Amino acid sequence: MQRIFIAATPGLCRGVRNPNTHMFALVLFVACYFRTAVAMQNVTLEKYDAEVLILGAGATGIAAARTFHEHGLEDFLILEGSTRVGGRVKEVEFGGKVLELGANWVQPGDPRVNPVVALAKKYGLKGKVSDWESRMVRNASGNDISKEGTAREKDLDKAMDFSHKLAWELLRDNKSDISLRAALRLGGWNPKTPLDKILEYLHVDFEYGDIPYVTSLKSSAAVNNGKAFFVTDQRGFSYILKAVVDEFIKEGDPRLKFGKVVTHVKWNDRGVEVRCHDGTTYRAPFALLTFSIGVLQNGVVKFEPPMPAWKRLEIEQFDMALYTKIFLKFPNGTKRFWDDNEFILHAHPRRGFYPVWQNLEARGLFDEGTNILLVTVTGEESRRLEYESDDFIKTEVMRVLRHLYGNHIPNAEDITLHRWSQDPLFFGAYSNWPVEVSTEHHKRLQANLGRLYFGGEATDPEWNGYVEAGLFSGRREALKILKCRKKDCEIYEPKDCGKGDCG
Numbered sequence: 001m002q003r004i005f006i007a008a009t010p011g012l013c014r015g016v017r018n019p020n021t022h023m024f025a026l027v028l029f030v031a032c033y034f035r036t037a038v039a040m041q042n043v044t045l046e047k048y049d050a051e052v053l054i055l056g057a058g059a060t061g062i063a064a065a066r067t068f069h070e071h072g073l074e075d076f077l078i079l080e081g082s083t084r085v086g087g088r089v090k091e092v093e094f095g096g097k098v099l100e101l102g103a104n105w106v107q108p109g110d111p112r113v114n115p116v117v118a119l120a121k122k123y124g125l126k127g128k129v130s131d132w133e134s135r136m137v138r139n140a141s142g143n144d145i146s147k148e149g150t151a152r153e154k155d156l157d158k159a160m161d162f163s164h165k166l167a168w169e170l171l172r173d174n175k176s177d178i179s180l181r182a183a184l185r186l187g188g189w190n191p192k193t194p195l196d197k198i199l200e201y202l203h204v205d206f207e208y209g210d211i212p213y214v215t216s217l218k219s220s221a222a223v224n225n226g227k228a229f230f231v232t233d234q235r236g237f238s239y240i241l242k243a244v245v246d247e248f249i250k251e252g253d254p255r256l257k258f259g260k261v262v263t264h265v266k267w268n269d270r271g272v273e274v275r276c277h278d279g280t281t282y283r284a285p286f287a288l289l290t291f292s293i294g295v296l297q298n299g300v301v302k303f304e305p306p307m308p309a310w311k312r313l314e315i316e317q318f319d320m321a322l323y324t325k326i327f328l329k330f331p332n333g334t335k336r337f338w339d340d341n342e343f344i345l346h347a348h349p350r351r352g353f354y355p356v357w358q359n360l361e362a363r364g365l366f367d368e369g370t371n372i373l374l375v376t377v378t379g380e381e382s383r384r385l386e387y388e389s390d391d392f393i394k395t396e397v398m399r400v401l402r403h404l405y406g407n408h409i410p411n412a413e414d415i416t417l418h419r420w421s422q423d424p425l426f427f428g429a430y431s432n433w434p435v436e437v438s439t440e441h442h443k444r445l446q447a448n449l450g451r452l453y454f455g456g457e458a459t460d461p462e463w464n465g466y467v468e469a470g471l472f473s474g475r476r477e478a479l480k481i482l483k484c485r486k487k488d489c490e491i492y493e494p495k496d497c498g499k500g501d502c503g
C-alpha cells in the first residue's frame with residue numbers, strides 16, 4: 001500500500017466568504033475540482049520503509065518479529081531506543097559479576113505453555129530455584145525472630161490460600177474485583193506488628209511492586225512462584241531474547257535499528273508514520289507499539305491524531321510499579337558477616353524499609369567470596385531512594401546493616417541500582433493492575449487504532465508484569481496484523497461507555 005499526496009496552491013481553493021457571489025463561487029469550485037483532478041494524475045507515490053514497524057526490541061517486539069518470520073513476513077523494521085535487545089530484562093557488570101537490574105526470575109510452569117521456561121531450557125540458562133524456606137527474620141535491633149515468624153506465617157498462608165481461591169472465583173463468575181488487602185482481611189489476616197508486615201511484604205509487595213491496598217485480587221490468580229528460577233547466568237537473562245533474535249536477524253541486519261527514540265506517531269486506517277529523536281522518519285502500512293504504560297502516561301510520545309478518550313482512560317488507570325534492587329559490593333577478602341540463609345527479612349516498624357535481603361553466596365548462587373549482598377525496595381521507598389545519591393543510599397544501607405550485625409562490619413566499597421522511574425525509555429519497572437480491570441478494559445488496552453497496534457506486558461490479562469506477558473502479547477498482536485494484511489482486520493468499538501464518557 002502506498003500513500004497519495006495532493007498538492008494545490010495555498011489559499012487558492014479556500015471557501016468564498018461573500019454569499020452573494022454565487023457565480024464566482026461556482027466557477028472557483030469547478031477550477032478547484034479541475035486542479036485536483038490534474039494533480040491526482042501527476043501524484044508522487046511514496047514508498048513505505050517496511051510492511052511493519054515494530055517499536056521496541058524488548059520481549060514483545062522480539063516475539064512479534066519472530067512470529068512474522070515464522071509466517072514468512074520478513075519486511076519489518078525494529079526501532080529500539082537503546083543500544084541493546086531486552087528492554088526491562090537488563091543486566092549490569094558489577095563487582096566482577098553480571099547481575100540483573102530488572103527481571104530476575106523465570107516463573108514456574110510447563111515449557112509447552114510457558115515460553116520463557118522453554119527458552120531457558122533451550123539455551124541452558126543458569127541459575128537456581130529460589131529456596132523460600134531458607135530464611136532468617138531479624139527485627140530492627142538485629143534479634144533473630146525467625147521462630148515467631150514461622151508460627152505467624154501459618155495464618156498468612158491460610159489467608160493467601162483463601163485469596164487465591166477467591167481470585168479464581170471472581171474471574172470464573174465474572175464478579176466485581178476487590179483489592180488484595182480486602183481479600184486478606186476476609187481470609188483472617190490483618191497485619192499489625194513489624195513481623196506481620198514483613199511477612200506480608202514478602203508475599204505481596206515483593207511480587208507486585210506495590211502495597212495490597214492498590215493491587216487487584218483478580219490479577220493475582222495466575223501467580224505461582226513456588227518454584228521460581230533465580231537467574232545467575234553470566235550471559236545475562238536477556239541472552240535468551242538475544243539468542244532468539246540471532247536465529248533470524250544476523251549482526252548488522254538493517255532491520256534492527258538502535259538509538260531510535262520515538263517522539264511522534266501518526267496513525268490512521270491506511271498506515272503509520274513514526275518520527276524519532278534523531279530526525280529520522282519511518283512509514284509502514286502497520287506498526288506495533290510496545291512501549292511501557294509509563295512511557296504512554298508521561299506524554300513523551302506525541303500521537304496524531306490524539307488517542308481517543310476510551311484508550312487514554314485505560315492507559316491512565318494502570319500503575320507502573322517501582323522495584324529497586326540495590327547491590328552492595330564488599331571488599332575482597334571480607335569475611336561474610338551476614339546470615340547463611342538465602343533470604344534475610346528485616347522486620348522494621350516502617351513498612352518496606354530495606355525489607356528483603358538476598359545472600360548471593362547462598363548454596364547454588366554465586367561462589368563464596370563474591371561479597372555481594374542484594375536488598376530490594378519497592379513502591380514509595382523506591383521512589384524516595386531514586387531521588388537520593390548513591391552515597392546517601394550506601395550510608396543509609398550500612399546503618400541498617402550495623403543495626404542488624406553490629407558496628408564492626410566493614411563498609412561496602414560500592415553499590416549499584418537502576419532508577420526505573422527516571423528512565424525515559426520505561427518510567428517504571430512493570431505494570432500493576434488497579435482494582436477492577438474488566439475483560440472490556442483489557443480489550444480497550446489491547447485495541448488497535450487504525451493500523452497502529454498495541455502490545456506490551458501490561459496488555460496481557462494473565463501474565464501482566466512478567467516477561468511471559470511481553471512474549472504472549474507480541475505474538476498476539478503479530479497474528480492480528482497478519483490477519484489484517486489478508487483484509488480480516490479487527491475493529492474495536494467501546495461497548496460500555498455511558499453518554500460519551502469514553503470519548
